Amino acid sequence: MSSQNPIGVFDSGVGGLTVYRALREALPHEDFIYLGDTARLPYGTKSKETVERYTVSAAQLLREKEIKFLVVACNTASAHALEALQRDVPDLPYCGVIAAGAEAAVKATKNGRIAVLATEGTVRSGIYTDMIYGLRPDAEVQMLACNLLVALAEEGWCEGEEAEAVIGRYLKRLTVDYDTLVLGCTHFPLLAPVMRKLCAPHVRIVDSASVTARAVMDLLTARGVTNPQEQAGRDSFLVTDLPERFARLGKNFLGREIADKVALTGLSVFYPINITNSLNRVA
Ligand code: DGL
Numbered sequence: 001m002s003s004q005n006p007i008g009v010f011d012s013g014v015g016g017l018t019v020y021r022a023l024r025e026a027l028p029h030e031d032f033i034y035l036g037d038t039a040r041l042p043y044g045t046k047s048k049e050t051v052e053r054y055t056v057s058a059a060q061l062l063r064e065k066e067i068k069f070l071v072v073a074c075n076t077a078s079a080h081a082l083e084a085l086q087r088d089v090p091d092l093p094y095c096g097v098i099a100a101g102a103e104a105a106v107k108a109t110k111n112g113r114i115a116v117l118a119t120e121g122t123v124r125s126g127i128y129t130d131m132i133y134g135l136r137p138d139a140e141v142q143m144l145a146c147n148l149l150v151a152l153a154e155e156g157w158c159e160g161e162e163a164e165a166v167i168g169r170y171l172k173r174l175t176v177d178y179d180t181l182v183l184g185c186t187h188f189p190l191l192a193p194v195m196r197k198l199c200a201p202h203v204r205i206v207d208s209a210s211v212t213a214r215a216v217m218d219l220l221t222a223r224g225v226t227n228p229q230e231q232a233g234r235d236s237f238l239v240t241d242l243p244e245r246f247a248r249l250g251k252n253f254l255g256r257e258i259a260d261k262v263a264l265t266g267l268s269v270f271y272p273i274n275i276t277n278s279l280n281r282v283a
Helices: 016-028 048-064 075-080 082-088 096-109 119-126 127-135 147-155 163-174 190-199 208-223 245-253 275-280
Strands: 007-009 032-036 069-073 113-118 140-145 180-184 203-207 235-239 263-264
Touching: 007 048, 016 180, 016 245, 032 048, 048 069, 048 075, 048 082, 069 127, 069 180, 069 208, 075 082, 075 096, 075 113, 075 119, 075 235, 082 163, 096 113, 096 127, 096 180, 096 203, 096 208, 113 119, 113 127, 119 127, 119 140, 147 163, 147 190, 147 208, 163 190, 163 203, 180 190, 180 208, 203 208, 235 245, 245 263
Parallel strands: 007 032, 007 069, 032 235, 113 140, 113 180, 180 203, 235 263
Antiparallel strands: none
16 A cells, blocks of 8 residues: 555544544644544444444445555444454554553553543443553553433533533542543543543543554554655545534534535445344344
8 A cells, every 4th residue: 555545534423533633633744534434323332243344344445445544533443343354354454542542541640540431332342441451450440431421522512511510420420539531432532621620630631532643653654654745635524424414513623614525425334144134033
């Protein structure tokens, strides 16, 4: 794959734009194709098998667009589907967002107690806990599913009374004496100012977007495939449903207009035979 090929960024929807934004800043000369599977969002409440199928089909579509590298920006997809990607799309180099986030959390913590806010699916996978223990076996990790925060961020209610009430209620559920709070979901960086306000001043908030962007930069450099072009890189955004909605929310996320760069795409999902059979039986 040539260094001039674009980088693919995949998320279940609009939240991955927080990762794209960090990538765009770190890699100004790269071209990006972002794919948001808005037709099937949310992934956070779905099974591992379903998230695997959706993620593999998204990677196949982006591979057809000749991307040189895939960033799985979605935490839930990173938690469930990286092995499936390796198995089903073996020729496409990729990285998820969880390894970099876990590493950053371990670097940030002093007392070894870490809280992770994520979707239900990411919590169920236990992946942050496993990765953090792998790096620091004496750590104490508490993962908390915060599904409502996805809706808050999508709605643009990122500050004010409602955001503070919902976030405050989730934070009260944390029983560990954490000094580090990991935002283990694409959408949560948008709510970071309220979390900052509600958490004790010594708590460090870790967002995997910027650390993932740095990891991608290092990976591309190590492979010798950074884009040599001198002009600013180009962007395009593909979505599987409602491009207008994506453009509107995307403008909130990015603080700039992207409507002329958003297009609708189809995503065919391969259903393994056993699942097709069970659907037929139900019918
Ligand atoms: N992108 C998902 C994640 O980071 C959040 C939205 C969803 O549930 O699809 O886990």
